[in-house]
Amino acid sequence: MFANIARVLAQSSNKCLPLIRAKHSLPDLPYDFNALEPVISAEIMQVHHQKHHATYVNNLNVAEEKLFEAKQRGSVSDQIALTSALKFNGGGHINHSIFWTILCQNGSSEPGGELAEAIKRDFGSYQRMVDLLVATSTGIQGSGWGWLGYNKQLNRLEIAACANQDPLQATTGLHPLFGIDVWEHAYYLQYKNARPDYVKSIFKIANWRKVEELFGKARHD
């Protein structure tokens, strides 16, 4: 009797398992909406997290569901048609999930440890790295992100710009360490058109401890 029950359970779980697919969820912010004031206003943090990031998460789940269905149907064409939606929303989810963690209320003034050494080696100085990242981020046309990333193959830090929500690693191979969202939604309510002011100010709330940790992981994993 138990063998029969076991067999029925095994058969039904084969049918049920594919239906239970993990969905992405909006990560909590590691701080209150007002924690990053006066650099980033509470209003921006709330809309950015609860509306923009939440929408990427929802749309990513929808896109992945459609991708699964297309695969079940054996339609390669339909899978390919979903690549934009996956890149936009998947990239948006990846990028913002990183972003919340690399900002903090009382940012340490400069990176330390291995990261500090690497910055000195690859840019000459912390300030030079900042100047480059500021210029790159400010100069992005339209929407995108400026990144400090790690090139594992060449063992060096690099500055890169990505358009829209293109995720850094999938697009360039660089491991993301510190990113600046320069979509207008990231700053407009507070800074209006003054993107340079926002980009320069963001270093006051940089969570260099977290960035050092990301660097360590990227280097040693």
Place this chain on the structure above:
Amino acid sequence: MSFQLPPLPYDYQVLEPFVDKETMNLHHTKHHQAYVNNLNGATKDSDIVAICQNIKNYPVAVRNNGGGHYNHSLFWKWMAPVGSSNVAPTGTLKEKIEATFGSVDEMKKKFTDAALTRFGSGWAWLGVKKDGSLAISSTANQDNPLMAGVADVEMIPILGLDVWEHAYYLKYQNRRGEYIQQWWNVVNWDEVVKYYDNFASKNNPVPINQ
């Protein structure tokens, strides 16, 4: 002879409540002004239509700022306070829209969809192709359909909608759909009809004065 910021044909608050005064002010005096300044710094050429049509011969600064200047110069004219224009296209353009899309409402649906699905910054367009047919498309950043070799659909734009976040964020935040829906209230259809009748239907791009 350098490019100039064209004056707005109306005061900053006249498109309220659909497009807010603060956005109109910033959009015109900061964003468009910056495109003009940067364009003047990037090229000595003065025919903006020719620049757009030959954009592949110019550096990216001209593409971004030349596009920005052309697009916004028309954008201000494509809008007008409620009551100052017909609320729908008229004449030949109306017939053409109905023949192409089925109805004006269907055209608006397609245009709205183009505006909604443009990811990131860009514009949605209604334009006239070389063969005289109407089409709807969107472009990224400050590209426009005059830009041969750059735009997916090359055509003469007769109506455009800015969907950069700066065009709507102060009032609508992430609600781009609501912005688009409200924007239809201030479309200056008389001007759009003029652009079709006098320029696009004759295969000529709409000129801007500056």
